[in-house]
Amino acid sequence: MGKYILKRLVDLLPTIFVVAIIVFVITRLIPGDPAAVMLGPQASVEDIQELRDDLGLNEPLHTQFLQYIGDLVQGDFGVSLTYNQPVISLIMDRFPNTLVLAFSALVIALLIGIPAGIISASKQNSVMDYTVMVISLIGVSIPIFWLGVMLVLYFSVNLGWFPATGMGTMDEGFITYIKHLVLPSITLATIPMATFARITRSSMLEVISQDYIKTARAKGLKEFFVIGKHAFKNALTPILTVLGMQVSALLGGAVLTETIFSWPGMGRLIVDAIDKRDFVVVQGTVLFIAIIFVLVNLLIDVLYKIVNPRVNYSSGKGGEGK
Amino acid sequence: MSDVILKVENLDVHFRSSASIVKAVNGVNITLKKKETLGIVGESGSGKSVTATALMRLLPKGIGSIPNGKITFNGKDILSLSDKEMRDVRGNEIAMIFQDPMTSLNPVFTVGDQIEEAVRTHQQMSKKEAKKKAIEMLKVVGIPEPEKRVKMYPHEFSGGMRQRVMIAIALSCNPKLLIADEPTTALDVTVQAQILELMKSLQEKNDTSIIMITHDLGVVWEMCDKVIVMYAGNTVESGTVETIYENPLHPYTWGLLESQITKNTLNGDKLPAIPGSPPDLRNPIPGCNFADRCPYAKEICSTTKPQPIEVELGHIVSCHFQTNSNRLERKERVYIE
Numbered sequence: 333m334g335k336y337i338l339k340r341l342v343d344l345l346p347t348i349f350v351v352a353i354i355v356f357v358i359t360r361l362i363p364g365d366p367a368a369v370m371l372g373p374q375a376s377v378e379d380i381q382e383l384r385d386d387l388g389l390n391e392p393l394h395t396q397f398l399q400y401i402g403d404l405v406q407g408d409f410g411v412s413l414t415y416n417q418p419v420i421s422l423i424m425d426r427f428p429n430t431l432v433l434a435f436s437a438l439v440i441a442l443l444i445g446i447p448a449g450i451i452s453a454s455k456q457n458s459v460m461d462y463t464v465m466v467i468s469l470i471g472v473s474i475p476i477f478w479l480g481v482m483l484v485l486y487f488s489v490n491l492g493w494f495p496a497t498g499m500g501t502m503d504e505g506f507i508t509y510i511k512h513l514v515l516p517s518i519t520l521a522t523i524p525m526a527t528f529a530r531i532t533r534s535s536m537l538e539v540i541s542q543d544y545i546k547t548a549r550a551k552g553l554k555e556f557f558v559i560g561k562h563a564f565k566n567a568l569t570p571i572l573t574v575l576g577m578q579v580s581a582l583l584g585g586a587v588l589t590e591t592i593f594s595w596p597g598m599g600r601l602i603v604d605a606i607d608k609r610d611f612v613v614v615q616g617t618v619l620f621i622a623i624i625f626v627l628v629n630l631l632i633d634v635l636y637k638i639v640n641p642r643v644n645y646s647s648g649k650g651g652e653g654k
Numbered sequence: 655m656s657d658v659i660l661k662v663e664n665l666d667v668h669f670r671s672s673a674s675i676v677k678a679v680n681g682v683n684i685t686l687k688k689k690e691t692l693g694i695v696g697e698s699g700s701g702k703s704v705t706a707t708a709l710m711r712l713l714p715k716g717i718g719s720i721p722n723g724k725i726t727f728n729g730k731d732i733l734s735l736s737d738k739e740m741r742d743v744r745g746n747e748i749a750m751i752f753q754d755p756m757t758s759l760n761p762v763f764t765v766g767d768q769i770e771e772a773v774r775t776h777q778q779m780s781k782k783e784a785k786k787k788a789i790e791m792l793k794v795v796g797i798p799e800p801e802k803r804v805k806m807y808p809h810e811f812s813g814g815m816r817q818r819v820m821i822a823i824a825l826s827c828n829p830k831l832l833i834a835d836e837p838t839t840a841l842d843v844t845v846q847a848q849i850l851e852l853m854k855s856l857q858e859k860n861d862t863s864i865i866m867i868t869h870d871l872g873v874v875w876e877m878c879d880k881v882i883v884m885y886a887g888n889t890v891e892s893g894t895v896e897t898i899y900e901n902p903l904h905p906y907t908w909g910l911l912e913s914q915i916t917k918n919t920l921n922g923d924k925l926p927a928i929p930g931s932p933p934d935l936r937n938p939i940p941g942c943n944f945a946d947r948c949p950y951a952k953e954i955c956s957t958t959k960p961q962p963i964e965v966e967l968g969h970i971v972s973c974h975f976q977t978n979s980n981r982l983e984r985k986e987r988v989y990i991e
Contacts, residue, residue: 542757543752543754543757543758544757544758544759544760544761546712546752546758547750547752547758547759547760547820547823548760549712549744550710550712550744550745550749551744551745551771551772551775551823552741552742552743552744552745552746552775552776553741553745553771553775554741562763565760565762565763566760566761566762639762640761640762641761641762641764641807641809642761642807642809
C-alpha cells in the first residue's frame, strides 16, 4: 500500500507537467492583452509596449514557457500581473476560505444526502422514497445562481436572519462567522446533496437484494445493522467515486456561489484573473486545482481499498486502481 | 409429543404483485421432532424456499404475507412474536444456510467478523471471547489453520469452504433447528458429499433438527427421515423416506423418482421428464394443480381439489385416485414423451 501511494505520487509529476503545458497554451490563446487591461483604455500604444516588455510578454512563447517551467520546478508560481503579489500567497489567502465553505457544504451534503438515499432505498416505492427522489431531482437540476439569489431574498432580505454577502471573521464572534457561512453552504451543498442521495439510493438498492443481506437478517440482526452495516459498506464504492468528484469540484472553488455571496475564495480569484488577463494567476490557480484533483483521487483510491478488501492494487494489471 | 420441535399447521403464504395475488404456499403441514431431518422436495417454484423463509418470518416486507396457518416452534407461536422476539429466535434457535455460498457471505467483512457477529448478537460475550469462538467454529467445520483463516475475507475461500463458514455461522449459537435451503446445489459433487457429511455429524453432536430443502432426491435419501413432496405450493405427498421411496403413491412423486439418472439412462435410454410446466399461481385452478401434466388425470381432476388422505400411518397423499379404497396402478415409463 505504501509503495502504491508512493508510485501514485511520482505519477503526479507528468500529470502536472501536462496540465502546465495546456494551461500555458490556453492562457496565451485567450484574446486580450494583460498590459492593455492594466493600463486602461486611455493608454498609448508605446506605454502598453513598454509594460509588455517589463512583463516579459514580448519574449518568444517558448522562452516564456521555459522560464515558467523553470520557476515552477523551484516551487515558484510567479508573481501576479495585477496584484503584484506572488501567486502562491494569493492562493494561500483564498484557499482557506474555499476550504471552509467547501467543508461545510460537504458536511451538509453528506449528512442529509446519504441518510436520505439509504432511507429511500430501504423503503423503496414508498411515499418517503418518492419524496426524496423528487426533491433530489429538483436539487440536481436547480440553477445554483437562482437558488442562491432566492435564499438571499428570503432569509436575508425578508427575514433578516443571515447576512446576504461576505465572509465573517472570527474576530466578529463565532456566531457571526457561522451566520455568514449558512446561506453559501446551503447553496453550494444542494447539488452534491442531491447527487449523494441519488447515488446512495441506487447503490443501496443493488446491494439490498443480495443474498448476504438475507444472511444478515437470518442471523437475527436488527434491521438498522442489516442496512447500516452490511448493506451500506457494500454500497460505498460508487458513493466514494462521487464523493471524490464532488470534493475536487468543491475545493476548486465555487465560482457561482462565491460570486453571489461575495465569498473571497478560489473561484472568484480565477474569474477575476481571467477577466484581467492575469495569465500568471490563472496558470497558478489552475495548476493548484489540478494538484488537488489528483491528490483527492489518490485519497479516494486508497479509501476504495479500505472499504472493499477485494480491491487489489499490488498485482500488475489492477494497479491503476481506476 | 414433547419432543416435537416444530409444528406447522395449514400454512398459507401469499405474495402481492402489482395486479394480483400469488398463492405461493397453500396449507402446508410439518411436524418435526428433535434430531429429525425433514426433506422438502419439489421443482423450482413449488414453494419449498418460500415455506422455509416463512418459518423464519423473513418474507419480503409488504409483499409476502401469511394469511393463514400456525407455526409452533419449541412451544412458541412464531407468528405472534414481536419483531424483537423474532430476532432473538433467528440465528439463535433457528438458523439458516443458503444455496449459494459464493454470494451469501458478505464480501467486505472477514469471515471471523461474520461469525463473531452471529455469536455476539445472541450471547453476552466480549470481542476476544467471540474471536476465540469463531476460531473454534472454523475448526469444528473442518477449516484448516483457523487462526489464520479467521482474518480472511470470503473471496479468499473456495465454494466448499465458504459453505463450511456458512455452517459455522449457522451453528455458532447451537440452534435447535437448522434450515438448509439447497445447501449443496451450487457445489461440485465431491464437495457436496463432504458438506452433507459435516452437517450430519454436527447434527449428531448437537441434537439439531434439520429441514433440508432440495430438488436432489439423492440428498434426501442420504440425509432425511421424512419427506414432503411439494408441487405448485401444495404438499402432494408426505411420509417417511422409506415409504416415499418404496411405496410412492402420488403420480407427481412417481414422475420425480423416474426423472433420476439410472443405469438405463446411462446405457442410452432417454431420461424421463414430466412434460409441461407448473400452473400459474396467480390464477388458482379449481382442480388438482398437477392435473394438466398428469398422465393419469381424469375429468374430476380438473374440477375438484383432491383432499389429503392418510393412506397409512404417517403417509399422506393428495390424489383423487389414491385413497384407502381405491389405488391407481402405476404404469412404467409414462413420463417419456
